Amino acid sequence: MPVLRNIGSLARCSAGGGQADIHTVAGAALIWDEGLIQWVGPESELPTEGYSGLKGADLDAGGRLVIPGLVDCHTHLAFGGWRAEEFSLRARGASYLEILEAGGGIRSTMRLTRDASEDALLSRSRAFLAEMACLGVTTVEAKSGYGLNLEDELKQLRVYRRLREEDGLPRVVPTFLGAHVLPPEFQEAGAYIDYLIAEVLPVVAGGGLAEFCDVFVEDGAFDSALATQLLLAAQELGLGAKLHVDQLGDGGGGELAARLGAVSADHLEYTSESGMRAMASAGVVAVALPIATMYLRQRPMDGRAFLEAGCQVAVATDFNPGSAPSYHLPLALTMACTMNRLTPSEALKGATQIAAKAIGRQGSSGSLDPGKRADLAFIDAESVDHWLYHFVPNAAHRVFIAGMPVGPE
Ligand code: NIG
Ligand code: FE
16 A cells, blocks of 8 residues: 655645635645555645555655646547648648648548558557656547548547556547548538448447547538537437537537537637637536647637636647647646646646546546545646746656556656
8 A cells, every 4th residue: 555755745636616726735645555545635644544554665756746647638649640741831821721621631641540550550559648648647538530431430449449458558538539520432521420320320339439429510520510410419329529619710619519518628719708608507628729729820719718707627638640749738738828828727627637527537537536546646846836837848757547657667
C-alpha cells in the first residue's frame, strides 16, 4: 500500500465548487492500494492505523506539486500518415475548407488510414499514448473517423479496443466519428448517414466498440438535421452524443448540442451567447481546443464567456494530423489561459474533473479523491499558476497510472 509523502501542494480537483476551485491541500500525503486512492489529506493527519504495510512502501514527491492524471477528452489518435504539406499550404493562404474540398484534409488521411494495417495503426497509437503518458496524461478519448466505411471504421475502433487491454498506457475511451466527412463512395450526405445508421452503427454498438458517437457539423461536412438523425439513432443504441460544432462559423451548434442532450460540444469558436446559455441549462460540457484554433489561425473560443454563461469548460488537444498535430495537453492548457481566457486553475480543472465528465469518467478519474484511480503526476513547479505560466517542454517529473509508475524507474 504505497504512501506518497512530501507533496508541496496537491491539487485535488474534486467535483464541488466552481471551475476555479481546485481544492488545493498544502503539505499533503496520499495513500493508494491496488490502483485506487484510499486516503488524501495533510501529511500531519496521515493515519497511523488501518493501513497495513506502510513501511518500505513510502514515496517522496520532493515537495513538488501533485495533480490528478490529465484527461485528454478529444483526440483523433489512430491515423495513417501526416499532412505537413497542408501546414505549408495554409501558411501561403489556403484555407482548411479549400484543402478539404480539393480532396485533401480529412480525405487525405482517410486514404492513408484505409491503406494502413490494423497492427501498424496499433503500434503507432501505442507510441503516441506512451509519449502522452510521460507528459502526465493518463486517460485519452480517441475517435474513429478516418475509415469512413464499415471495414475501416471498425479497424480504427479495434485498435482502441486492443489498446484498452494493455496495462501501463493511458486508458482509452472510444468514440465513433463515422460522420466526419462524406467519403468518395457517396455523392449525397443523407445517403451516407442512412448507411451509417443501417449498417455501421449497429455493429459498432453491438460490439461495444464505442461509448460515444460524434459528428462534424460544418459547411463541407454534415448539417444539423443529419447530425440529429444519426445521434438520435446512436442514443437509442446506448451511445452518448458528442459534437464538433461552430468551429469555422456559427452553425447553431450550442443549441443543437443542448437539444440533443449531448455530453459535450467541442471547438465552439463561433458559438453565440444563446448557444452558450442553452448548453449551460442542458449541462453540456464546452470543450476548448486551442491547439486547433492556433494551427488554423482562427479566433479563439471564448472560454471566459462560457464560464460566465454557466457552462463547465474542458480543455483538450484535438490531436490529429490536420488541424492539431500535437498531443501536448500541458501546451493546450497554457494556450487555454492565453487564448480562451481561463486561469491556470480553471484550465487544470478543465483537463481533469471536467474532462472526465465530458467522457463519462467522473466516477473513476479526474480528481485525487478516495475511490478514484491512482492516476497522478508530480509536476516540477511550485504552484499551478507557475506551472502553466512558465511553459517548459515537460514539467511532469513522475507519472503513475492506476498506481503504477510510467516509464523507466
Ligand atoms: O477536430 N474538424 C474536424 N475534425 C478534426 C480535424 C481532423 C483533420 O483535419 O484531420 C478537428 O479539427
Ligand atoms: Fe476533433
